[in-house]
Amino acid sequence: MSDVPVLVAGGGPIGLAMACELRRHGVAFRAVERAAQRTDLSKALVIWPRTLELLRLAGCADDFTAVGRPTREAQLRANGRLIAEISFAGIATPYPYALFIPQSETERLLEEHLQRLGGRLERTIELTSFEPGPNSVVCTLSHADGRTEQVTCDYLVACDGAHSVVRHGLKLDFAGETEPVAFMLGDVKLDGAVEDKLQLYWHREGVLGIFPMQRGRFRVIADLGPAIEAPQEATLDLIQSALDRRGPGGVRAYDPVWLSLFRINDRKVADYRHGRVFLTGDAAHIHSPAGGQGMNTGIQDAFNLAWKLALTIKGKTGDRLLVTYSPERSAVGDMVLRNAARLTRLATLHQPAAQWLRNQIAASVMRFAAARRVFARTMTELDIRYPRSALSQGRPSKRLRPGDRAPDAAATVDGQRRQLFDVLNRDGFTLLAVGAAEAPSAVELAARFMPWVKAITASAEGEMNARYGAGLYVIRPDWYVGFIGRADQYGKAERYLATWLRS
Ligand SMILES: Cc1cc2nc3c(=O)[nH]c(=O)nc-3n(C[C@H](O)[C@H](O)[C@H](O)COP(=O)(O)OP(=O)(O)OC[C@H]3O[C@@H](n4cnc5c(N)ncnc54)[C@H](O)[C@@H]3O)c2cc1C
Structure with missing residues (x-):
C-alpha cells in the first residue's frame, strides 16, 4: 500500500x-x-508558442502573456550583413511570438x-x-x-x-558530449540603437546573440572564440568587447545583473x-x-x-x-x-572557408519564404508530433496526420462561433466531428465514455476546413490528434477510445 x-x-x-x-x-x-x-x-x-498553448490548456497562459515580452521577429547577420529576417507573426497560433520572460x-x-x-x-x-x-x-x-x-x-x-x-x-x-567551445552571458542594460528583436550575429571571431528581456534589459551571449583569451570569469568588459567587435556597434552595456561563463553539454x-x-x-x-x-x-x-x-x-x-x-x-x-x-x-565555426560557405548557403536558403517558415515553426515547437506513437491511429485528413498537434481554429460549434481552444476538452479526450452528417452519433459515442470524452461537432468551413478538413478526430488530453477517420467512422473512433479508456 x-x-x-x-x-x-x-x-x-x-x-x-x-x-x-x-x-x-x-x-x-x-x-x-x-x-x-x-x-x-x-x-x-523564452517561452515558445506550443508551450503557451499548453499553458492555456492548464489555465495559466494569461499570467505569462501579462508579464512576458512578446518578440515577433528574429534577425541573423553574417559579418554585419542581414542575411535572414524571420517572422513569427504569421504563424497560426493564438501566440505568434517568442515570449521573453x-x-x-x-x-x-x-x-x-x-x-x-x-x-x-x-x-x-x-x-x-x-x-x-x-x-x-x-x-x-x-x-x-x-x-x-x-x-x-x-x-x-x-x-x-x-x-x-x-x-x-x-x-x-x-550519453553525449561536452561541446569544445565555451560561452559567456550577461544580462545587462544596453544604451544605443538596439532593436527589440531576437538578434544573432555570425562574425569571423564567433557568434553574438542579443535577446530582449524586460525593462530595457537584454541578454548578451557570445562564444569565447580565438580572439578572446579564455578568462576565469565573465565580466562586463568582455561583454562590451564582444558587442563592439561582433555586434551592431555604438552600443554600451551597463548594470549587469548576471554574468556567467558556461560550457554546453549535449546529453540524453x-x-x-x-x-x-x-x-x-x-x-x-x-x-x-x-x-x-x-x-x-x-x-x-x-x-x-x-x-x-x-x-x-x-x-x-x-x-x-x-x-x-x-x-x-x-x-x-x-x-x-x-x-x-x-x-x-554552425554558429561557432571558426575556419574562414567554412564560415564563408556557411554564410553563402544560409543567405541563399533564407531567401525563400518556405525555408524561413520551416525554421520558425521548428523554433516554436508547433511542429512537434508523434507520428510513430501507438496513440496515433487512423488516416491523414486533408490537413492533419495522426500524432499532429491539434491546431486552434475559428469554428462554428453547435451553431455558435467559438475558438476551438476554448471548447476542446481540458480534462480528457475530445471527439471532434467536423462536417459529420450524423452529428448526434458523436454525442452518443462520447456518452459511452463519460466523463472522459467530450463531443464537439463543428462545420467544415473556414479555418476548420483549412486546418482540419471534414472527418472524425479524437484529440488527446494534451491536445495532440490521436485518431483521424472519415466523418462516418464512429466504429473506428469507438475502438480507438476503447483501446485507451475502459468504458
Ligand atoms: C544560461 C541558460 C540559458 C537557458 N536558456 C533557455 C531558454 O531560453 N529556453 C529554454 O527552454 N531553456 C533554456 N535553458 C535551459 C533551462 O534553464 C533548463 O532546461 C530548465 O531549468 C530545466 O528545468 P528542470 O526543472 O528540468 O531542472 P532545474 O531547473 O535544474 O530544476 C531542478 C530542481 O530540482 C531540485 N532538485 C535537484 N535535486 C533534487 C533532489 N534530490 N531532491 C529535491 N529537489 C532536487 C533543484 O534544486 C532544482 O530546483 C537555459 C539554461 C541556461 C543555463
Whole structure:
C-alpha cells in the first residue's frame, strides 16, 4: 500500500509544471524541492508558442502573456550583413511570438498557479535515495532539520535537473558530449540603437546573440572564440568587447545583473521510463541553449506524462498508456538535441572557408519564404508530433496526420462561433466531428465514455476546413490528434477510445 500515488522530485520549472498538471487532473502527489527558495536567475528566457498553448490548456497562459515580452521577429547577420529576417507573426497560433520572460518569473507564475489549484511545493526536502520495486517505489526524503522520512509511492517522477539523483540512482548512461567551445552571458542594460528583436550575429571571431528581456534589459551571449583569451570569469568588459567587435556597434552595456561563463553539454538518456520511475526535463536531456528549447521541451514532457499518469492511477486505462511516454518524448528529445547541436556548431565555426560557405548557403536558403517558415515553426515547437506513437491511429485528413498537434481554429460549434481552444476538452479526450452528417452519433459515442470524452461537432468551413478538413478526430488530453477517420467512422473512433479508456 503506497503513501501517495506520485512523488515529484524537484521543483524547478518542470517539477512545478508536473505538479500543476497532476493537481488539475485530480491526482494526489507530493512535490519536494531541495532549495529553500526559487531561483532568482533568468536562465531560460523564452517561452515558445506550443508551450503557451499548453499553458492555456492548464489555465495559466494569461499570467505569462501579462508579464512576458512578446518578440515577433528574429534577425541573423553574417559579418554585419542581414542575411535572414524571420517572422513569427504569421504563424497560426493564438501566440505568434517568442515570449521573453526570465525563468525566475516562469517558476513564480507556475508556483502561484499550483497554489491557486490548491497544491503546494514542499521546500527544503531532498530526495536522497530510492528503492524501485515492481509495485511501488520507496523513497527516502531528507529534511533541512536533519530528519529523514520514508515515502512509498506508486510512481516517482524525476524533475531533479541535470545532476539528477534519480538518474544516478538508476545508473543510467547520460550519453553525449561536452561541446569544445565555451560561452559567456550577461544580462545587462544596453544604451544605443538596439532593436527589440531576437538578434544573432555570425562574425569571423564567433557568434553574438542579443535577446530582449524586460525593462530595457537584454541578454548578451557570445562564444569565447580565438580572439578572446579564455578568462576565469565573465565580466562586463568582455561583454562590451564582444558587442563592439561582433555586434551592431555604438552600443554600451551597463548594470549587469548576471554574468556567467558556461560550457554546453549535449546529453540524453535513452529511455525516459524505468519501471515505475519516469524522467523529465533536464534529468532526461540537456543541450545547447541555441534555440531556447530546454525548458520548453521539459515542460512539454510534463504535459505528456501528467494525463497518462492520471488516467492510469484512476484505473481508467492499462499500463499501455504509460508505455507511450518514453517513445514519444525521447524521439522529441533526440530531435531537439540534434537541432540545437547543429545550430551551435554552425554558429561557432571558426575556419574562414567554412564560415564563408556557411554564410553563402544560409543567405541563399533564407531567401525563400518556405525555408524561413520551416525554421520558425521548428523554433516554436508547433511542429512537434508523434507520428510513430501507438496513440496515433487512423488516416491523414486533408490537413492533419495522426500524432499532429491539434491546431486552434475559428469554428462554428453547435451553431455558435467559438475558438476551438476554448471548447476542446481540458480534462480528457475530445471527439471532434467536423462536417459529420450524423452529428448526434458523436454525442452518443462520447456518452459511452463519460466523463472522459467530450463531443464537439463543428462545420467544415473556414479555418476548420483549412486546418482540419471534414472527418472524425479524437484529440488527446494534451491536445495532440490521436485518431483521424472519415466523418462516418464512429466504429473506428469507438475502438480507438476503447483501446485507451475502459468504458
Ligand atoms: C544560461 C541558460 C540559458 C537557458 N536558456 C533557455 C531558454 O531560453 N529556453 C529554454 O527552454 N531553456 C533554456 N535553458 C535551459 C533551462 O534553464 C533548463 O532546461 C530548465 O531549468 C530545466 O528545468 P528542470 O526543472 O528540468 O531542472 P532545474 O531547473 O535544474 O530544476 C531542478 C530542481 O530540482 C531540485 N532538485 C535537484 N535535486 C533534487 C533532489 N534530490 N531532491 C529535491 N529537489 C532536487 C533543484 O534544486 C532544482 O530546483 C537555459 C539554461 C541556461 C543555463
